[in-house]
Amino acid sequence: MERFLVEKIVIGIKSGDEIFDTQSAAVQDISGDEIYYDNSEDALEIIRHSTAHLMAQAIKMLYPDAKFFVGPVIEDGFYYDFRTQEKISDTDLKAIEKQMKALIKKKFPIEQYSISKADVLEKFADDDLKQEVLKRIEDENITIYKQGEFEDLCRGPHVPNTRYLHNFKLIRVAGAYLGGDENREMLTRVYGTAFADKETLKEHLAMIEEAKKRDHRKLGNELKLFTFDDEIGAGLPVWLPNGARLRSKLESLLFTAHRKRGYQPVRAPEILKSEAWKVSGHYQNYGENMYFTTIDDVEYGIKPMNCLGHIKVYQNELRSYRDLPIKYFEYGVVHRHEKSGVMHGLFRVREFTQDDAHIFCTPEQIKENVIEVLGFVDDIMKSFGFEYNLEISTKPEKAIGDDKVWEIATQGLKDALDGSGIAYGIDEGGGAFYGPKIDIKITDALKRKWQCGTIQVDFNLPERFGLEYTDENNEKSQPVMIHRAILGSFERFIGILIEHVGGEFPFFIAPTQVIIVPIADAHLGYAKELANEMMEMEIDCEVSSKNESLNKRIRVAEKQRVPMILVVGDEEMNNKTVALRDRRERKQYNLTKAEFYNIIKEKMDEVHF
RNA sequence: GCCGAUUUAGCUCAGCUGGUAGAGCAAUUCACUUGUAAUGAAUAGGUCGGGGGUUCAAAUCCUCUAAUCGGCUCCA
Numbered sequence: 052m053e054r055f056l057v058e059k060i061v062i063g064i065k066s067g068d069e070i071f072d073t074q075s076a077a078v079q080d081i082s083g084d085e086i087y088y089d090n091s092e093d094a095l096e097i098i099r100h101s102t103a104h105l106m107a108q109a110i111k112m113l114y115p116d117a118k119f120f121v122g123p124v125i126e127d128g129f130y131y132d133f134r135t136q137e138k139i140s141d142t143d144l145k146a147i148e149k150q151m152k153a154l155i156k157k158k159f160p161i162e163q164y165s166i167s168k169a170d171v172l173e174k175f176a177d178d179d180l181k182q183e184v185l186k187r188i189e190d191e192n193i194t195i196y197k198q199g200e201f202e203d204l205c206r207g208p209h210v211p212n213t214r215y216l217h218n219f220k221l222i223r224v225a226g227a228y229l230g231g232d233e234n235r236e237m238l239t240r241v242y243g244t245a246f247a248d249k250e251t252l253k254e255h256l257a258m259i260e261e262a263k264k265r266d267h268r269k270l271g272n273e274l275k276l277f278t279f280d281d282e283i284g285a286g287l288p289v290w291l292p293n294g295a296r297l298r299s300k301l302e303s304l305l306f307t308a309h310r311k312r313g314y315q316p317v318r319a320p321e322i323l324k325s326e327a328w329k330v331s332g333h334y335q336n337y338g339e340n341m342y343f344t345t346i347d348d349v350e351y352g353i354k355p356m357n358c359l360g361h362i363k364v365y366q367n368e369l370r371s372y373r374d375l376p377i378k379y380f381e382y383g384v385v386h387r388h389e390k391s392g393v394m395h396g397l398f399r400v401r402e403f404t405q406d407d408a409h410i411f412c413t414p415e416q417i418k419e420n421v422i423e424v425l426g427f428v429d430d431i432m433k434s435f436g437f438e439y440n441l442e443i444s445t446k447p448e449k450a451i452g453d454d455k456v457w458e459i460a461t462q463g464l465k466d467a468l469d470g471s472g473i474a475y476g477i478d479e480g481g482g483a484f485y486g487p488k489i490d491i492k493i494t495d496a497l498k499r500k501w502q503c504g505t506i507q508v509d510f511n512l513p514e515r516f517g518l519e520y521t522d523e524n525n526e527k528s529q530p531v532m533i534h535r536a537i538l539g540s541f542e543r544f545i546g547i548l549i550e551h552v553g554g555e556f557p558f559f560i561a562p563t564q565v566i567i568v569p570i571a572d573a574h575l576g577y578a579k580e581l582a583n584e585m586m587e588m589e590i591d592c593e594v595s596s597k598n599e600s601l602n603k604r605i606r607v608a609e610k611q612r613v614p615m616i617l618v619v620g621d622e623e624m625n626n627k628t629v630a631l632r633d634r635r636e637r638k639q640y641n642l643t644k645a646e647f648y649n650i651i652k653e654k655m656d657e658v659h660f
Numbered sequence: 661g662c663c664g665a666u667u668u669a670g671c672u673c674a675g676c677u678g679g680u681a682g683a684g685c686a687a688u689u690c691a692c693u694u695g696u697a698a699u700g701a702a703u704a705g706g707u708c709g710g711g712g713g714u715u716c717a718a719a720u721c722c723u724c725u726a727a728u729c730g731g732c733u734c735c736a
Contacts, residue, residue, distance in 0.1 A: 130731095140664055141730085225731030226663025233733040237663045240731070268729095272671075281709070281727055337736055356736070390661050390734065391727090399735080449736090483736045502735085534736095571693045598692090599699085606697035620695055632696060639696065 060088040062210050063097050072097060072208035074163040075194070088215060090247045096124050101161065101209040102151075102219045102245040103129040108201035109150035110241075114139075118180045119203060120229065120238055126498075127255070128244030132227055134180060139239050144221040147241070151219070158214040159198040163207065168193055171204060180238075183229065218252045219245035265496040267549035268396040274554055274611060276545075276562070277397065286394040286401030288542060293562040296591055298541055300560045302382060305406055305431075305538070308660040312427060314378040314408055319360020321384060325350040327359055330515055332451045336484045340388045357383035358509075358534060361409040362516050365530075370520040375530060376412035376420055382541070383407045397546035398501055404541045410533040411518070414459075417508060417531055421467035421489070424506050424535050428491055430660045431537050435548060435557075440492045440500070441473060444481030451485055452511040460508040460531075461487040483534075485511040491539070496550035503539035503547065508532075555634065558614045558651070559658040565592045565651070566608045570601055570620035577624040581617065581644070590651060609634065615651070 064076040066083030070093050075081070086093045103122035110117050114135040122131035166174070168185065171193045175181035184204060185193075196205045198213055210216065221243040229235035246252040263269070271277045276294030283289060290298060306316070322344065328334040333341065333355065342353040354360070361379045370377070383405050393399050410420050425441075432439050443464055446457045464487055468475050475489070482488055491504035509532040512518075522528040538544035548556070558564055565585060569578040578594045585592040593613075595604045601618070608616045616632040618639070623629055629647050631640045642650070 138664075142665090223730055224664060227732045228662075231733075233662070237732075239663075242731080279727085285727065333736070340734095340736080387735080392661065392663095392732085393734065394728085447736090485736075488736095507736090568696085570695060573693080599694095600692095601694050601696065603698050604696095609697060616696080618696060622695085630695080637696080 060215075061085045062088050062094060062215065063208050065093055070096060070208050072163075073211050074161065074196075074209065075207055078163070078165075088210075088247055090251050094247060095245070097208045097210055098216065098247060099124045099129040099245045100205075100207070101213075102216050102243065103131050104161075104196065104198065104201075104203060104205065104209065105151050105154060105213055105216050105219075106147065106221065106241065106243060107131050107133065107203060108154055108198060109147050110135075111201055112150055113146060118178050120180045121184060128222065128242060130227075130240050130242045132229075132238040132240045134236075134238050139224055139241070141224055144224065144241070148219075148221055151216075154199070155213050155216055157199065158212055160212050161196055161198045161209045163194055163196050163209070165192050165194045167191060171195070175204075180229075187230075216245065218247065218249050219243055220252060220256060259497070262496040262498075265550045265553045266396075267398075267495075267546040270549050270554040271396070271546075274562075276549070284401075285391065286389055286399070288397060288400055288402070294545070296562040297556065297560055298545060301538075301541065301545070304559075304658065304660060308427070308431070309380045309408070312378070312423070314380040317361060317364045317379045317381055319357065319363065319381070319383075320354075322351040322353050323359055325352050328352045331359055331512060332485065332515065336449055336451070342386050342388060353386045354383070355385050355387045356534075357381055357385065357405065357407040358409060358512060358532070362512065362518065362532075365409075365411050365518060366516070370411070370530070372413060372520055372522045372528070375520060376410050376416055378408060378410045380406070380408035397542040398495070400540075400542055403543070405536050406538045406541065407534070407536050410535065411513075411520075411530045412533065413520075413522075413528070414463075414531050417460075417463040417533065418467045418470060420533055421464060421506055421508070422471050424533070424537075425467065425471055425473065425489075427660075428504050428506075428537055432491075432493075434658060434660055435551065437493050437547070437551065439503070441468065441475040442478050442481075442490045442492060443468070443475055444478040444483075444488050444490060446487065447480045447482050447484060449484050450482070452514070456510045457482075457487065460510055463508050464489050464506070483507055483509075485509050486534075488534075491537075493547050495547055496553075501543060501547060503544055504537045505535065505539065507534040509534060555612045556614070557658075558654045561612075561614050562591060563593050563611065563613050564590050565615045565617060566595050566611075566613045567592065567617045567619060568595045568601065568604050568608065570618065572596075574619050574621070574624050577619055581619070581629065584644075584648075585651075588648065588651070590655075605632070617647075 061073060063073060063086035064071045064081055064083045065086055066081050071081050088094060107119050107122060110133060114137055117133050117135045120132040122129060168191050172185060181204065193204055194206060195202050196207065196209055221241055223242050225240045225242065226237045227240040228237055244255060246255065274293060275291045276297065277291055278289050280289055325334055337355060341355050344351050364379055365377065384402065385405060386402050389399060389401050412420055445461055486507050486509035488505050488507035490502045492500045493503050494500050513529050513532055518530050519527045520530050567578040567581055569575050575596055582592045582594050595608060597604065605616060614634050618630040618632060628641055628643050631642055631647060
């Protein structure tokens with residue numbers, strides 16, 4: 052393979068933003084920059100697309116009844132959607148790979164020709180999936196690629212010969228709706244990946260394996276942070292002591308952060324009369340995903356959001372423009388009926404706690420308040436070392452309120468983002484039913500994106516609940532509500548944090564911050580004395596006094612990813628010192644008690660959102 | 661909800677084509693009293709996710725159901 056890289060084999064031409072393979076470039080007489088056979092983005096596009104076709108060819112040989120839909124290149128690989136009568140499972144991938152390798156050996160040239168759409172429709176008249184593909188193509192001339200006996204409609208680009216496709220791996224089998232429409236049939240999808248050389252492929256696969264070790268579900272179990280239980284129910288997390296300690300540290304830091312920024316803590320019930328959800332529109336727009344109960348013949352809905360309670364707090368007094376903005380926050384426990392197939396560790400659950408807040412303000416105050424929230428988000432994300440993306444979601448199909456109101460609200464969000472010079476993406480039609488939003492997205496260990504925080508501008512609920520304040524002219528005006536969450540939910544945020552740090556939590560939030568290992572029973576008293584002093588300093592601390600060897604106890608503490616391990620024996624006890632072992636460096640430092648306490652105080656003071 | 665797979669001791673996993681279960685770690689007890697990543701021995705622990713069926717016999721085959729995993733769809 053090295054030989055190819057050195058020789059700089061040309062597999063395509065880049066003209067402007069478009070990539071052409073050598074076959075098309077020759078036919079259409081296109082000139083531009085040459086794309087060499089290597090791991091560049093453009094080359095991988097060609098290689099992966101060709102590998103997808105090679106896979107289709109192999110599948111067709113093994114499953115002659117197979118009909119193919121589409122096979123695009125995706126972020127780190129490719130897939131192909133198809134239909135067969137026979138069920139295909141992960142164990143069949145090996146056979147498909149083997150067949151692909153056999154095809155590579157035949158060194159089929161990959162040839163291209165083009166025919167009119169009418170002819171293609173005719174040619175594939177008995178292939179309903181091809182007809183579906185053709186419905187989605189507007190061009191009058193369709194190109195077809197042929198390798199050996201196999202041909203498929205395709206825009207390309209492709210490598211010139213199947214012999215360039217050695218370094219691939221089929222990853223998994225999945226199901227996918229035809230055209231992404233859940234009302235259509237489900238096709239079989241096989242995911243795979245490919246590179247220009249074997250080493251890069253190996254590295255990529257190793258990286259995926261490494262990432263799996265950071266999976267929060269695996270670490271949550273190993274570190275005894277949380278669990279799920281069949282008897283309790285799907286999507287209902289149970290927080291174990293370690294996880295609950297971690298979570299309560301986060302809660303308390305975030306509480307202070309809110310208070311510093313002028314938010315008032317409030318609290319409202321878990322269940323509210325359905326009548327209230329009808330006023331808000333949740334009953335009509337979201338009822339199928341809510342849980343209900345009946346008390347004395349009156350129907351109540353378990354809250355899926357906290358806004359209604361906060362609205363009632365606002366309505367408890369008459370408000371003046373001088374009071375605005377008013378900011379209420381609550382760690383609100385909400386329940387949402389998620390479909391059975393979507394639960395995913397702590398990332399997608401049926402009960403979760405939002406760090407939810409509502410800002411009631413005048414329309415003029417939207418921009419400054421959104422900017423302030425964006426700053427709050429940035430403070431939190433930086434403290435944990437998270438990279439995040441922002442996305443504006445606009446009016447969805449299921450929506451309440453005027454188009455004009457939506458327009459104003461959406462513009463308000465854009466203005467705030469533009470005003471603070473932050474880059475953002477746009478998700479058309481992805482907004483909440485009552486207003487547009489800015490979503491804060493973070494990626495997990497396997498690079499899947501998850502929405503965490505959110506900022507939503509809402510004119511609709513204030514209208515529906517008739518919210519008012521008295522303005523400068525002593526007249527009644529309607530305030531705007533900004534819904535916002537920074538973490539999104541404690542569940543999802545902690546899940547992401549676990550993956551981000553691979554279980555090695557920073558000192559300020561670690562469930563067990565210090566573990567003391569007395570060398571022998573004689574040192575237990577001193578260990579407990581240290582532990583008590585640290586508990587006074589609000590440091591979570593454990594004494595490892597089990598009847599095990601010193602080495603074993605250190606090993607266990609390390610595996611539990613405890614940031615600081617103190618070993619104490621005769622020397623430490625007599626001199627009132629500690630031997631501190633660093634989690635990562637495996638080095639020891641001998642410190643006096645006072646020196647050590649200063650270090651941990653400093654570590655705690657480093658954190659402020 | 662849909663497609664595919666999985667479910668055996670607290671955890672991680674063995675258990676071939678049917679003959680009622682094993683290992684390592686963890687736990688408990690005892691001995692050892694340890695100076696920076698696993699001391700040794702003994703003991704205990706499972707109606708094999710749950711229901712129904714086939715069979716002389718089911719962890720193993722069939723069926724329904726639940727949960728989990730990988731995707732799809734969805735996520736106020």
